[in-house]
Amino acid sequence: MSRVRTVLGDIPPEQLGVCDAHDHLFLRSPQLPGQELEDLSAARAELAAFRAAGGAAVVQWTPYGMGRRAADLPELSRATGVRLVCATGLHQAAHYDTQLLDRLRGGGLAELFVSELTEGIATTGVRAGFIKVAGGFHALDAHTRRTMTAAAEAHHATGSTIAVHLELGTGALDVLDLLCGELGVPGDRVILGHLNRHPDPVVQRQAAASGCWLAFDGPSRAHNATDWRMPEAVRALAEAGFADRLLLGGDTVVAGARSVDGGLGMPYLLRRVRHRLAAAVGADLVDRILTEHPGRAFAVDWR
Structure with a gap:
């Protein structure tokens, strides 16, 4: 039976509730100096604000080695x-120091992902609920191919979903060719994040036709067409028959983007984006995107 693996244990997908399907409570990267998400009290306040807006679950896409603070997530959830879902996986090489990358290049990356999914993240007892990897800008470099190959191996061992950061929304079809074509991952076990940042309707339809999930994420910060073109893109996909392949997320990646630090943050997804989309495609579909779809996307028959 399929279950969503939260930091407090596995639950039936229908119990996930209104879900921010792509966000971050904690994140640290050399690419974002001085903007780290590291404040525990701010994370608690942000979750409380999301809860007050009607939210029930957040999927944190922060992967291995980027300050995800897995040990703090269970108490935050309580x-x-x-409800919180934690990631394993690996981001682009630019987000890591060379020593860590050199160690990971020594092998065992798939084993690391499987261990964090099944046995738990070291010293925390928290089991990851999915794998997060990343593509490059219009390309798949050697690091991307290595991490996606490891993610596919971990998927085949566990059934876990693979969520992909698309750099500025590009490279979606190359990612699908690799994961679903060469590496044999079923389309419905792949989530493409940030596809709305490169709003090509042809690519979006082609990607959706693979059976993958399209995550419209990033409204908490101004970035290309993430906000103002989102309703028309969602409507076009729904009219093309892909209404059941859509997810929504906030992707709060820097401290200043949190609502409690003066940004829009997690509540904005429910306070503004939800209603704007409802005007375009109807409240019923938006409710399904926020509740039913994340449960289906992240639920796994764990092996």
Whole structure:
């Protein structure tokens, strides 16, 4: 039976509730100096604000080695009543120091992902609920191919979903060719993040036709067409028959983007984006995107 693996244990997908399907409570990267998400009290306040806006679950896409603070997630979930799903996986090489990358290049990357999914993240007891990897700008470099190959191996061992950061929304079809074509991952086990940042309707339809999930994420910060063109893109995909392949997320990646630090943050997804999309495609579909779809996308028959 399929279950969503939260930091407090596995639950039936229908219990996930209103879900921000792509966001971050904690994140650290040399690409974002001085903008780290590291404040525990701010994370708690942000989750409380999301809960007050009607939210029930957040999927944190922060992968291995980027300050995801897995040990703090269970207590945050208990304190706020928000269900949390934690990632394993690896981001682009630019987000890591060379020593860590050299160690990971020594092998065992797939084994690391499987271990964090099944046995738990070292010293925390928290099991990851999915794998996060990343493509490059219009290309798949050697690091991307290595991490995606490891992610596919971990998928085949566990059934886990693979969520992909698309750099500025590009490279979607190359990612699908690799993951679903060469590496044999079923389309419905792949989530493409940030596809709305490169709003090519032809690519979006082609990607959706693979059976993958399209995550419209990033409204918490101004970035290309993430906000103002989102309703028309969602409507076009729904009219093309892909209404059941859509997810929504906030992708709060820097401290200033949190609502409690003066940004839009997680509540914006429910306070503004939800209603704007409802005007374009109807409240019923938006409710399914926020509740039913994340449960289906992240639920796994764990092996």
